[in-house]
Amino acid sequence: MECNLAVSLMHDYLDDDLSKEQQMELKAHLLSCPACRMQFKELEQTDMLMFSLSHHAPSAPLELTQRIMSALPQEKKQQPWLGWIRRHPAVTAAAIFLIVMFISSVSFWDQDSQLVVKGNDLDQVVIEGDTVIVPEGKSIAGNLTVENGKTKIYGEVNGNLTVIDGSLYQASTAHISGKVKNIDQALDWLWYKITNAFSDVAYR
Amino acid sequence: MDNIENRLTKLALKGDQRAFAEIVELYKDKIYHLAYRMLSNRHEAEDIVQETFLRVYRNLDRYDQNQKFSTWIYRIATNLCIDRLRKKKPTYSLDAEMNDQEGMDGYSMIPSDNRTPESEALLSETQQIIYQAIDSLPAKYKSVMILRYLQDLSLQEISDVLGMPVTTIKTRVHRGREFLRKKLEPKM
Incomplete structure (x- = not known):
């Protein structure tokens, strides 16, 4: 065996990485080569000395834990919330969109306080100030919608009646063939606007 | 688990x-x-x-x-x-003299830190020699040798820590060990 190879095997042996047969070969070489025997002895001693150092490990100063703990950043508390946003960007975007929609709609809701009357057959309707009257004996063909006003029904409505942000009075003579809707909540109003927008789109 | x-x-x-x-x-x-x-x-x-x-x-x-x-x-x-x-x-070199003040070198600029951990007080001469030998190792061997011997990590673990192939770690352990042997040999 060449001495170079023997040295390489010595290191493998110290790494605990040498097969039984190779150990025998190395041993045979060491018996015949004093120089390698010497080197092996020195390497083995170096190895043992080095391992012995792990028993003399210095310990860190006692107050170091305290110092480490007090140096930690405190912003961790916000993290779960921020983390959630980071994990669900689509949901967050949708939520912000809804909030913006809601706020703008509500502000619109506050804005229009003008009387609006919608229907197919408005000739029959009498408007006095903010009061919309369907007089007795008259009949309205189709739906009627009144926004921001009082509604008094004495006659007939042959369709749905929708009252938004206003009061509704029905006399005993009144007859409404369709549904009566009275909307005065922001959310109801919003829902009405949205469904209206959709049916508008659908019928256009 | x-x-x-x-x-x-x-x-x-x-x-x-x-x-x-x-x-x-x-x-x-x-x-x-x-x-x-x-x-x-x-x-x-x-x-x-x-x-x-x-x-x-x-x-x-x-x-x-x-x-x-x-x-x-x-x-x-x-x-x-x-x-x-x-x-x-x-x-910079600690041994280089400073220009502005006579007799001042890099060592005197460093706050003196002669306190060693308590366990070091009883260091034997042999241990001091090994520590000096480790300190003189080039950085790439130093980290490997410290992880191998002082922290008792396996070659595979060292390879994971340093992100290098096990064969590289092996070579470094061999060279590091040889380096230390030569340093310690005159004192053995």
Whole structure:
């Protein structure tokens, strides 16, 4: 065996990485080569000395834990919330969109306080100030919608009646063939606007 | 199977400071030993320990539970030490005399740090010789030898810590061992 190879095997042996047969070969070489025997002895001693150092490990100063703990950043508390946003960007975007929609709609809701009357057959309707009257004996063909006003029904409505942000009075003579809707909540109003927008789109 | 480190990191991630303090207790001596041998300076070793745990804390959410916690923390600490060594070396020489003041050299500018850890007080001559030998190792062998012998990591673990192939680690252990043998040989 060449001495170079023997040295390489010595290191493998110290790494605990040498097969039984190779150990025998190395041993045979060491018996015949004093120089390698010497080197092996020195390497083995170096190895043992080095391992012995792990028993003399210095310990860190006692107050170091305290110092480490007090140096930690405190912003961790916000993290779960921020983390959630980071994990669900689509949901967050949708939520912000809804909030913006809601706020703008509500502000619109506050804005229009003008009387609006919608229907197919408005000739029959009498408007006095903010009061919309369907007089007795008259009949309205189709739906009627009144926004921001009082509604008094004495006659007939042959369709749905929708009252938004206003009061509704029905006399005993009144007859409404369709549904009566009275909307005065922001959310109801919003829902009405949205469904209206959709049916508008659908019928256009 | 959930080992203690994984349980503690999960708790710490939920904001449990005591769990993190336990992680610190488990590892601070090991990291301190590593850093002290790498840098041969008590203050710098303490800095490294502190910085290591700060990074562990900041990156807890990125810790991969499939990896050994020790591998992860050793990697952080070893990299910090190697960076520190790199910065220390070429910038200035301690032995160079300063221009402005006579008799002043780099050593006198450093706050004196003669205090060594208590256990070092009783160092035998042999131990001092080994420590000096380790200190004179080039950085790339130093980290490998310290992880192998002082921290008792396997070659595979060192390869995981340093992100290098096991064959490279093996070569470095062999050369490092040979280097130390030559240093220690006249004293044996």
